[in-house]
Amino acid sequence: MSDAITAEGLVKRYGEVTALDGLGFSVPQGSVLALLGPNGAGKTTAVRVLTTLVAPDAGRATVAGCDIVRDARRLRERIGLSGQYAAVDEHLTGAENLEMVGRLYHLGARRSRARARELLERFDLAGAADRPVKGYSGGMRRRIDLAGALVADPPVLFLDEPTTGLDPRARAALWDTISELVAGGSTLLLTTQYMDEADHLADRILVVDHGRAIAHGTPDELKDQVGGNRVAVTVSDAAEMETARQALAWVAVGAMQTAPESLRITVPVTDGPGALREALGRLADEGIRVRDAGLRRPTLDDVYLTLTGHRAPGTDEQAREAVR
Amino acid sequence: MNAFTTTVADGWTIARRDALKIRRSPDLLGSAVMFPIVFVLMFAYVFGSVIEVPGMSYREFLIPGIFVQAVIIGAQTTGYTLTLDLGKGIFDRFRSLPMAPSAVLVGQTVSDLLMNIASLVVMAAMGLVVGWRVHSSPGEAVLGFGLLLLFAYAFSWFTATVALALRTPESFNNIATMVSFPLMFISNAYLDASRLPAPLRVAAEWNPVSTFTQAARELFGNTSSAMAVPDAWPLRHAVPVSLLWIAVLLTVFVPLATRLYKRAVSA
Ligand SMILES: Nc1ncnc2c1ncn2[C@@H]1O[C@H](COP(=O)(O)OP(=O)(O)OP(=O)(O)O)[C@@H](O)[C@H]1O
Ligand SMILES: [Mg+2]
Numbered sequence: 165m166s167d168a169i170t171a172e173g174l175v176k177r178y179g180e181v182t183a184l185d186g187l188g189f190s191v192p193q194g195s196v197l198a199l200l201g202p203n204g205a206g207k208t209t210a211v212r213v214l215t216t217l218v219a220p221d222a223g224r225a226t227v228a229g230c231d232i233v234r235d236a237r238r239l240r241e242r243i244g245l246s247g248q249y250a251a252v253d254e255h256l257t258g259a260e261n262l263e264m265v266g267r268l269y270h271l272g273a274r275r276s277r278a279r280a281r282e283l284l285e286r287f288d289l290a291g292a293a294d295r296p297v298k299g300y301s302g303g304m305r306r307r308i309d310l311a312g313a314l315v316a317d318p319p320v321l322f323l324d325e326p327t328t329g330l331d332p333r334a335r336a337a338l339w340d341t342i343s344e345l346v347a348g349g350s351t352l353l354l355t356t357q358y359m360d361e362a363d364h365l366a367d368r369i370l371v372v373d374h375g376r377a378i379a380h381g382t383p384d385e386l387k388d389q390v391g392g393n394r395v396a397v398t399v400s401d402a403a404e405m406e407t408a409r410q411a412l413a414w415v416a417v418g419a420m421q422t423a424p425e426s427l428r429i430t431v432p433v434t435d436g437p438g439a440l441r442e443a444l445g446r447l448a449d450e451g452i453r454v455r456d457a458g459l460r461r462p463t464l465d466d467v468y469l470t471l472t473g474h475r476a477p478g479t480d481e482q483a484r485e486a487v488r
Numbered sequence: 489m490n491a492f493t494t495t496v497a498d499g500w501t502i503a504r505r506d507a508l509k510i511r512r513s514p515d516l517l518g519s520a521v522m523f524p525i526v527f528v529l530m531f532a533y534v535f536g537s538v539i540e541v542p543g544m545s546y547r548e549f550l551i552p553g554i555f556v557q558a559v560i561i562g563a564q565t566t567g568y569t570l571t572l573d574l575g576k577g578i579f580d581r582f583r584s585l586p587m588a589p590s591a592v593l594v595g596q597t598v599s600d601l602l603m604n605i606a607s608l609v610v611m612a613a614m615g616l617v618v619g620w621r622v623h624s625s626p627g628e629a630v631l632g633f634g635l636l637l638l639f640a641y642a643f644s645w646f647t648a649t650v651a652l653a654l655r656t657p658e659s660f661n662n663i664a665t666m667v668s669f670p671l672m673f674i675s676n677a678y679l680d681a682s683r684l685p686a687p688l689r690v691a692a693e694w695n696p697v698s699t700f701t702q703a704a705r706e707l708f709g710n711t712s713s714a715m716a717v718p719d720a721w722p723l724r725h726a727v728p729v730s731l732l733w734i735a736v737l738l739t740v741f742v743p744l745a746t747r748l749y750k751r752a753v754s755a
């Protein structure tokens with residue numbers, strides 16, 4: 165299948181800051197790519213360059229077969245964008261906002277109106293359709309902005325942190341909507357702070373840091389790249405954390421992760437069951453009361469930690485908390 | 489659709505949006521409708537009771553000047569709302585859509601023109617209430633209103649340019665006040681400029697506000713033979729010079745505002 169998005173050596177500088185430093189990737193038609201990276205990695209800049217909002221200083225890219233510089237106008241007919249910050253008009257109602265977007269996509273008055281109602285229904289905003297957006301909550305604004313990206317049913321979608329600020333129900337609903345769209349053949353590039361979101365939605369993940377791609381692959385490939393299993397241990401007393409860390413250092417083959425709030429220590433190990441047995445033995449020798457212990461596959465959070473050297477901005481736990 | 493019809497259709501979509509915004513913003517509506525009413529009443533009754541102009545009532549002399557003043561204040565809506573929009577993300581939305589980029593400014597200026605029409609209607613009505621009358625032919629009166637509206641439209645592009653260069657509502661308001669007050673007051677809008685001391689008189693005679701005011705007075709028939717005929721060139725040919733001003737404003741500021749808009753939004 166052909167690529168809906170291709171990017172090669174994209175560079176974008178803001179004064180001293182190099183927001184994009186030779187970023188390149190491609191997204192096959194009908195698939196989902198998640199851009200993952202810490203604050204300031206260049207995710208938003210990448211989205212803005214690909215949606216023609218800013219011109220790159222160097223590099224080339226095409227979206228839906230259109231060059232981002234030479235073919236910008238035609239490109240815009242084929243994309244939908246929901247940026248990191250909601251781009252809606254405060255004084256207009258939700259329905260008026262979407263209708264306006266429809267007209268500017270040249271759908272015509274009647275189709276724009278029908279489409280607006282349809283999307284308001286779909287994003288659970290029918291009740292607020294005729295109220296000015298000024299009075300919407302943060303999550304409602306987010307949703308009306310997302311709806312704006314879908315008005316013309318564009319073949320390529322760009323969603324910059326689409327679920328940030330959504331409540332669990334809205335997030336689950338958006339995941340469903342996204343899955344439906346992709347099943348219908350749309351291509352999606354999304355950025356996210358949430359590991360499990362990338363894990364759940366994306367066919368492929370691009371980990372970005374300092375404007376460069378530092379890893380690329382399917383969620384499973386990335387996990388394999390980081391390799392091995394994890395032993396996760398929860399102790400029952402905060403005072404025992406340090407001793408437990410020392411005991412577990414014997415089995416660790418990489419950086420340990422400590423979560424003091426949840427009293428959990430995670431260590432990468434080579435041989436799963438054996439390492440778990442040994443870890444439990446050493447903890448018992450130290451007289452540490454273990455509340456929970458187990459073996460698990462690496463999560464994307466582990467991938468992220470290994471690759472960028474810092475924890476993901478929104479950790480796995482928070483994300484899962486939010487979805488529950 | 490070709491480029492031209494797209495621009496017209498998109499401009500109209502944007503103008504409708506801006507008109508809705510104006511309708512829902514009490515502050516904008518206030519300045520569009522309340523200002524003129526307050527000004528007409530204040531000048532007619534406060535200044536009107538002490539200022540005299542030879543051969544005619546001060547109120548008849550005053551109202552065309554108030555029209556010009558209202559146009560200058562009304563056209564500032566264009567610049568002001570642009571600076572407000574620049575602070576929000578809405579221009580990102582517009583720029584990601586396959587619309588004509590020029591439609592944003594065309595739509596904004598057109599909707600502000602509609603607002604200026606409403607404000608002129610209110611003011612003309614107020615004027616009639618306080619004793620202003622049209623003494624010329626209906627055709628000339630229509631020309632008078634047409635000239636004021638053309639000026640309003642052209643001046644909107646000027647305030648758009650200033651706004652897109654300054655980019656924040658605060659700095660725009662400061663500059664707008666600093667520029668428009670001398671423009672309005674060092675003119676013949678409120679008094680007979682020929683009686684000002686020499687340097688102020690020259691400034692007033694060449695001030696475009698005086699030219700537009702003089703043109704409006706001529707077209708509405710609010711002049712008096714008892715008053716000294718102004719001998720400054722722009723005032724002796726007020727109507728053609730007004731049209732010239734409008735042409736100059738449009739040729740300079742339409743392209744300039746368009747260029748600055750591109751620069752302001754693509755940062
Ligand atoms: N308009 C701008 N002017 C100056 N610097 C900018 C601009 N936009 C982005 N930058 C800089 O470019 C870098 C990348 O920013 P970008 O917004 O793309 O990061 P991000 O990955 O989206 O981060 P976040 O997760 O916080 O949204 C940052 O250092 C940022 O400060
Ligand atoms: Mg961002």
